[in-house]
Amino acid sequence: MNYRLTISYDGSRYKGWQRLGDTDMTIQQKLENALFEMFFEPVEVHASGRTDAGVHAVGQVANFKVDKDVTPKEIKEYLYRYLPDDIVVTSVKKVDDRFHARLNATEKTYVYKIYNDFYHDPFLRKHVLHVQEHLELEAMKKAAAYFVGEYDFSAFTTAKSKKKSHIREIKSIEILKSGHEIDITITANGFLHNMARKIVGTILEVGLGNFKATAVPGIINDRDRAKTGTMAPAKGLYLYNVKY
Template sequence: MENYKLVIQYDGGRYDGWQRQGNTGNTIQGRLERVLGEMAGHTVEIHAAGRTDAGVHARAQVASFRLDTTLPPAGIRDYCNQYLPGDIAVLSCETADPRFHARLNAKAKRYAYRLWVGETPNVFERRYVTPWPGPLDLAAMRRAAAFLTGTHDFRAFCSNKRYKKSTVRTVYEIGVRQDGDEVRLDFYGNGFLYNMVRILTGTLVEAGMGRRAPEDMPGILDSLDRQRAGMTMPPQGLILEEVQY
């Protein structure tokens, strides 16, 4: 069997997340495995660089899998795009080193979170932005973000209370910018915990609202307590932008 690498784009709005689940077939992984299995005539297990939550989108998710087929990589791509639903697309397919694993070999990821702060709704982007009432203090958000960059134990920013592995991660950069009525937060790091980007965003938004001071961030990190951090933002504003190897 050959090892393959896919780059996938999807609108996660109507799916129960990336990961295949026994109680639902409505997942990105499940849809891809079904199409690939029908093409190859055997069961296919696909591994993603990250398991996006229900409602979260991806511009360039990366996945790997093993497949026995006579089709060239471009043929695999085209077959998938023919039979996948319109909100999932395979951007590229290529053969990979036999030891390549999309999750285990990932070095860094970029996520973006989009907020709509305009007085009128954004009709055409409504599925990809989170509406937010009133203006935000971007300067305060940037000061708070500076405390959250670097290598830290981010347990306070993880929703999984039973997580047994290390919660230490390195966040290389957090960008906060506004373009018209949209406020965008960009996160670049070597890895992110369950709900981490959405909780980081919620905490920064609370700083932007004046509900917490930027100088509170070190104390939140040191506490290792999820209750000390901010709210978990809704999923629709989050998109996985890039995975680096």
């Protein structure tokens, strides 16, 4: 049987999604450990994407296959009981055997959260980026608009990226402010390694007055990583939704 999971997690204390050989502090490892205890056999969990250390998720999607036929309710309740409190499987469904969480994904949405005030909020400090300086919202929106479309995003990934093609289509970027909180929501057909954080970092540079919004097309076209803004910290990034 093939099961599809929707997972929410606070990534603050984890080394990212992907299983690592020297620690069990990854989201994948915690899930696989719990499923091993449930099914008494090794279970490999495939995610829609490998979130980095410190990155959170509201709607990560994953799947796994086992020979046993159990109800989605049984799996959901077992995982809720045995996973750490900062990982919650919010949905479990039986799906077609051909479904693969990463290979079948057609669109992903990330949200980056910023707290823009001189004083930080102590309750949000692990889950948002605190920016003391005033951010010019309209300039940020102008910069964001230049990213929308299909481009080669080589400048907005890291050397670790092994993707053969760096061409991705950003379908929308929305920037909304409520009180001191600013959300940058990016939807694309796919993301390169660190792409969302590099884009946010560049938009922040514009908001701080360090770049002009009109510099963005040149940065994209030059494909020069050195010209982008500082990569935004992981703690403000959330994988919000995955579409199939």
